[in-house]
Amino acid sequence: MATKKLDDDDDLNNRRNQTIIKATPIVATNDSWVTLYEDVLDPTDDDSEQILHELYQNLPWNVETDQFGPQSRPTCYFADPECTFSYVGLKLDPPSTGSTPGNNKWHPTVQKLRECVTRLLAVAGPDDPSSPSNESSRPLLTACLVNLYPQNKGFIPWHSDEIRAHGKDKVVASLSLGGPRRFQLRRRRRVDSCNHHTEEGETKPRMVADLWLPSGSVLLMKGEVQEHFEHCLPLEPEIIGDDAAAGDDAEMSFKKRQEDVTINPLRISLTFRSIVPGYESSNNRTIATDQ
Ligand SMILES: O=C(O)CCC(=O)C(=O)O
Numbered sequence: 001m002a003t004k005k006l007d008d009d010d011d012l013n014n015r016r017n018q019t020i021i022k023a024t025p026i027v028a029t030n031d032s033w034v035t036l037y038e039d040v041l042d043p044t045d046d047d048s049e050q051i052l053h054e055l056y057q058n059l060p061w062n063v064e065t066d067q068f069g070p071q072s073r074p075t076c077y078f079a080d081p082e083c084t085f086s087y088v089g090l091k092l093d094p095p096s097t098g099s100t101p102g103n104n105k106w107h108p109t110v111q112k113l114r115e116c117v118t119r120l121l122a123v124a125g126p127d128d129p130s131s132p133s134n135e136s137s138r139p140l141l142t143a144c145l146v147n148l149y150p151q152n153k154g155f156i157p158w159h160s161d162e163i164r165a166h167g168k169d170k171v172v173a174s175l176s177l178g179g180p181r182r183f184q185l186r187r188r189r190r191v192d193s194c195n196h197h198t199e200e201g202e203t204k205p206r207m208v209a210d211l212w213l214p215s216g217s218v219l220l221m222k223g224e225v226q227e228h229f230e231h232c233l234p235l236e237p238e239i240i241g242d243d244a245a246a247g248d249d250a251e252m253s254f255k256k257r258q259e260d261v262t263i264n265p266l267r268i269s270l271t272f273r274s275i276v277p278g279y280e281s282s283n284n285r286t287i288a289t290d291q
């Protein structure tokens with residue numbers, strides 16, 4: 001994707017293709033993997049900035065209403081035929097052309113990014129157990145929920161993704177554009193038969209990760225991650241620390257800092273998913289309520 005401008009220059013293309021993608025394991029147990037891949041898109045290439053603004057302006061954003069009310073950010077959904085995503089009382093179907101029901105209509109840029117993330121997961125390494133196996137003949141990434149976090153707005157509260165339709169690999173691979181925005185991951189709490197809260201791995205700290213997702217990175221969640229963990233993307237408070245209460249100088253310096261730094265910058269995430277075509281219709285499932 002980032003090589004678009006270099007199409008006529010094989011030498012440069014070759015060099016770019018050798019760019020090192022940094023992989024940081026965040027969770028790696030026998031059934032759950034969370035890995036952050038950085039520099040999947042080159043952040044120094046203005047392409048990622050251009051793609052961010054193209055998607056921001058051109059995608060058909062919509063604030064969906066789920067069982068808890070209007071969602072905390074606009075989204076839009078692309079998917080292969082019959083790849084319905086049902087979560088929190090909401091059913092998202094693949095876009096259709098209108099006259100041809102079920103005809104898939106991926107936005108061309110989202111489609112190119114799907115190919116880019118598919119390539120990343122394919123080369124993530126056969127020795128890496130977090131690398132999805134995709135033994136079926138259909139594409140691994142069949143759907144994409146795109147999330148918009150407008151500047152100083154847009155967040156996602158603590159939740160686990162509803163992945164019952166995501167097949168064996170249970171892949172959610174989130175490509176970040178813009179930002180950075182904060183991402184937190186913690187162990188899930190469960191209520192036992194006596195109505196007591198219990199935590200998975202009670203001897204370990206509950207919070208597992210608290211990091212900033214850089215533009216051009218991909219956060220892969222795979223396996224039983226949603227079963228054992230929950231995640232969120234909070235909004236940072238606009239006033240940090242005691243500065244506002246600490247007198248004129250501090251207030252001035254805070255205002256200055258605000259001019260220099262956008263605390264919650266515009267971000268778009270493309271969450272590519274391994275939804276199995278026909279799963280929801282053939283299972284005629286009831287809607288889960290775990291977000
Ligand atoms: O924006 C992200 O990277 C993750 C979004 C998310 O948690 C979701 O769509 O379920």
Ligand SMILES: [Fe+2]
Pocket residue numbers: 159160161231
């Ligand atoms: Fe999520």
